[in-house]
Amino acid sequence: MPSGFVHDIINLTFIIFASLLYFFLPYDYYPFFLLGFTFSTFLLSPDLDLSYSKVSKRWGILKIFLYPYFFLSSHRGISHAFILGTLIRYFYLILLLLFFLSIYIYFGKKSLDLSFLKVLKHYILIYKYHILFFLLGGVVADTIHIILDRICSYEKKIYVRKLNVKNYRKF
Numbered sequence: 496m497p498s499g500f501v502h503d504i505i506n507l508t509f510i511i512f513a514s515l516l517y518f519f520l521p522y523d524y525y526p527f528f529l530l531g532f533t534f535s536t537f538l539l540s541p542d543l544d545l546s547y548s549k550v551s552k553r554w555g556i557l558k559i560f561l562y563p564y565f566f567l568s569s570h571r572g573i574s575h576a577f578i579l580g581t582l583i584r585y586f587y588l589i590l591l592l593l594f595f596l597s598i599y600i601y602f603g604k605k606s607l608d609l610s611f612l613k614v615l616k617h618y619i620l621i622y623k624y625h626i627l628f629f630l631l632g633g634v635v636a637d638t639i640h641i642i643l644d645r646i647c648s649y650e651k652k653i654y655v656r657k658l659n660v661k662n663y664r665k666f
Protein backbone atom coordinates (compact mmCIF):
# COMPACT_ATOMS: atom_id res chain seq x y z
CA MET A 496 0.00 0.00 0.00
CA PRO A 497 1.41 3.44 -0.77
CA SER A 498 1.95 5.33 2.49
CA GLY A 499 -0.51 8.06 3.48
CA PHE A 500 2.17 10.62 2.67
CA VAL A 501 2.69 9.23 -0.83
CA HIS A 502 -1.09 9.21 -1.34
CA ASP A 503 -1.25 12.88 -0.26
CA ILE A 504 1.59 13.93 -2.56
CA ILE A 505 0.04 12.08 -5.47
CA ASN A 506 -3.41 13.45 -4.68
CA LEU A 507 -1.98 16.97 -4.46
CA THR A 508 -0.52 16.44 -7.91
CA PHE A 509 -3.94 15.31 -9.04
CA ILE A 510 -5.49 18.42 -7.49
CA ILE A 511 -3.32 20.34 -9.94
CA PHE A 512 -4.67 18.14 -12.72
CA ALA A 513 -8.17 18.55 -11.30
CA SER A 514 -7.58 22.29 -11.58
CA LEU A 515 -7.30 21.74 -15.31
CA LEU A 516 -10.81 20.31 -15.27
CA TYR A 517 -11.81 23.89 -14.54
CA PHE A 518 -11.96 24.32 -18.28
CA PHE A 519 -14.32 21.39 -18.75
CA LEU A 520 -16.66 21.55 -15.76
CA PRO A 521 -19.45 24.12 -15.38
CA TYR A 522 -18.03 27.31 -13.88
CA ASP A 523 -20.60 27.54 -11.03
CA TYR A 524 -20.06 23.99 -9.81
CA TYR A 525 -16.32 23.70 -10.20
CA PRO A 526 -15.45 25.01 -6.67
CA PHE A 527 -17.75 22.34 -5.20
CA PHE A 528 -16.01 19.64 -7.24
CA LEU A 529 -12.63 20.82 -5.94
CA LEU A 530 -13.95 21.04 -2.37
CA GLY A 531 -15.27 17.46 -2.55
CA PHE A 532 -11.99 16.29 -4.04
CA THR A 533 -9.92 17.94 -1.29
CA PHE A 534 -12.26 16.80 1.50
CA SER A 535 -12.10 13.19 0.30
CA THR A 536 -8.34 13.32 -0.12
CA PHE A 537 -7.53 14.61 3.34
CA LEU A 538 -10.43 13.55 5.59
CA LEU A 539 -12.57 10.91 3.96
CA SER A 540 -10.31 8.72 1.83
CA PRO A 541 -10.87 4.94 1.51
CA ASP A 542 -8.09 4.41 4.10
CA LEU A 543 -10.57 5.52 6.73
CA ASP A 544 -11.00 1.76 7.22
CA LEU A 545 -7.71 1.69 9.16
CA SER A 546 -7.58 3.23 12.61
CA TYR A 547 -3.85 4.03 12.22
CA SER A 548 -3.97 5.49 8.70
CA LYS A 549 -2.92 9.09 8.17
CA VAL A 550 -6.43 10.13 7.20
CA SER A 551 -7.95 8.59 10.37
CA LYS A 552 -5.38 10.36 12.56
CA ARG A 553 -6.42 13.72 11.06
CA TRP A 554 -9.77 13.37 12.82
CA GLY A 555 -7.98 13.96 16.13
CA ILE A 556 -10.25 13.49 19.15
CA LEU A 557 -13.23 12.96 16.82
CA LYS A 558 -11.59 9.68 15.75
CA ILE A 559 -13.55 7.91 18.51
CA PHE A 560 -16.67 8.32 16.37
CA LEU A 561 -14.97 6.41 13.56
CA TYR A 562 -14.57 3.19 15.53
CA PRO A 563 -17.85 1.67 14.26
CA TYR A 564 -16.55 2.32 10.72
CA PHE A 565 -13.17 0.69 11.51
CA PHE A 566 -15.00 -2.24 13.01
CA LEU A 567 -17.47 -2.71 10.14
CA SER A 568 -15.07 -2.41 7.21
CA SER A 569 -12.07 -4.67 6.79
CA HIS A 570 -9.08 -2.99 5.12
CA ARG A 571 -9.41 -2.85 1.33
CA GLY A 572 -12.97 -4.12 1.70
CA ILE A 573 -16.09 -2.12 0.92
CA SER A 574 -14.28 1.12 1.80
CA HIS A 575 -12.07 0.55 -1.24
CA ALA A 576 -14.97 -0.10 -3.63
CA PHE A 577 -15.45 2.30 -6.55
CA ILE A 578 -18.24 4.87 -5.98
CA LEU A 579 -19.96 2.66 -3.38
CA GLY A 580 -17.16 3.25 -0.85
CA THR A 581 -17.47 7.04 -1.25
CA LEU A 582 -21.25 6.91 -0.87
CA ILE A 583 -20.99 4.68 2.22
CA ARG A 584 -18.61 7.14 3.90
CA TYR A 585 -20.96 10.06 3.25
CA PHE A 586 -23.85 7.95 4.49
CA TYR A 587 -21.83 7.24 7.64
CA LEU A 588 -21.22 10.98 8.12
CA ILE A 589 -24.97 11.62 7.82
CA LEU A 590 -25.62 8.90 10.43
CA LEU A 591 -23.09 10.58 12.73
CA LEU A 592 -24.83 13.93 12.29
CA LEU A 593 -28.20 12.32 13.09
CA PHE A 594 -26.64 10.76 16.17
CA PHE A 595 -25.38 14.16 17.39
CA LEU A 596 -28.72 15.74 16.57
CA SER A 597 -30.62 13.16 18.62
CA ILE A 598 -28.23 13.66 21.56
CA TYR A 599 -28.78 17.43 21.29
CA ILE A 600 -32.54 16.95 21.24
CA TYR A 601 -32.50 14.46 24.13
CA PHE A 602 -30.20 16.36 26.49
CA GLY A 603 -31.35 19.79 25.41
CA LYS A 604 -34.90 18.63 26.09
CA LYS A 605 -35.88 20.12 22.76
CA SER A 606 -38.86 18.91 20.86
CA LEU A 607 -38.15 17.66 17.36
CA ASP A 608 -39.45 20.25 14.94
CA LEU A 609 -40.10 18.32 11.75
CA SER A 610 -40.53 21.51 9.74
CA PHE A 611 -36.73 21.67 9.50
CA LEU A 612 -36.95 18.61 7.21
CA LYS A 613 -39.02 20.67 4.78
CA VAL A 614 -36.43 23.46 4.88
CA LEU A 615 -33.64 20.90 4.39
CA LYS A 616 -35.43 19.34 1.41
CA HIS A 617 -35.96 22.81 -0.05
CA TYR A 618 -32.22 23.61 0.14
CA ILE A 619 -31.21 20.18 -1.14
CA LEU A 620 -33.40 20.75 -4.20
CA ILE A 621 -31.99 24.22 -4.78
CA TYR A 622 -28.37 23.08 -4.40
CA LYS A 623 -28.70 19.58 -5.87
CA TYR A 624 -26.10 20.17 -8.59
CA HIS A 625 -23.66 21.73 -6.12
CA ILE A 626 -24.04 18.63 -3.93
CA LEU A 627 -23.68 16.36 -6.96
CA PHE A 628 -20.42 18.02 -8.03
CA PHE A 629 -19.13 17.90 -4.44
CA LEU A 630 -19.79 14.13 -4.43
CA LEU A 631 -18.25 13.77 -7.89
CA GLY A 632 -15.04 15.39 -6.57
CA GLY A 633 -14.97 12.77 -3.80
CA VAL A 634 -15.56 9.92 -6.24
CA VAL A 635 -12.72 11.11 -8.50
CA ALA A 636 -10.28 11.46 -5.56
CA ASP A 637 -11.23 8.03 -4.18
CA THR A 638 -10.95 6.41 -7.61
CA ILE A 639 -7.39 7.74 -7.96
CA HIS A 640 -6.64 6.36 -4.48
CA ILE A 641 -8.05 2.90 -5.30
CA ILE A 642 -6.21 2.68 -8.63
CA LEU A 643 -2.93 3.61 -6.89
CA ASP A 644 -3.52 0.97 -4.22
CA ARG A 645 -4.09 -1.67 -6.88
CA ILE A 646 -1.02 -0.67 -8.90
CA CYS A 647 1.14 -0.72 -5.76
CA SER A 648 -0.13 -4.09 -4.55
CA TYR A 649 0.39 -5.55 -8.03
CA GLU A 650 3.99 -4.27 -8.11
CA LYS A 651 4.52 -5.58 -4.59
CA LYS A 652 3.31 -9.03 -5.65
CA ILE A 653 5.75 -9.08 -8.57
CA TYR A 654 8.58 -7.92 -6.28
CA VAL A 655 7.83 -10.61 -3.70
CA ARG A 656 7.62 -13.25 -6.45
CA LYS A 657 11.02 -12.15 -7.83
CA LEU A 658 12.49 -12.23 -4.33
CA ASN A 659 11.20 -15.74 -3.72
CA VAL A 660 12.63 -16.97 -7.02
CA LYS A 661 16.03 -15.49 -6.13
CA ASN A 662 15.95 -17.10 -2.71
CA TYR A 663 14.88 -20.38 -4.26
CA ARG A 664 17.93 -20.34 -6.60
CA LYS A 665 20.27 -19.64 -3.70
CA PHE A 666 19.35 -22.86 -1.92
Ligand SMILES: [Zn+2]
Pocket residue numbers: 496541542575640644
Ligand atom coordinates in the same frame (compact mmCIF):
# COMPACT_ATOMS: atom_id res chain seq x y z
ZN1 LIG B 1 -6.00 2.62 0.37
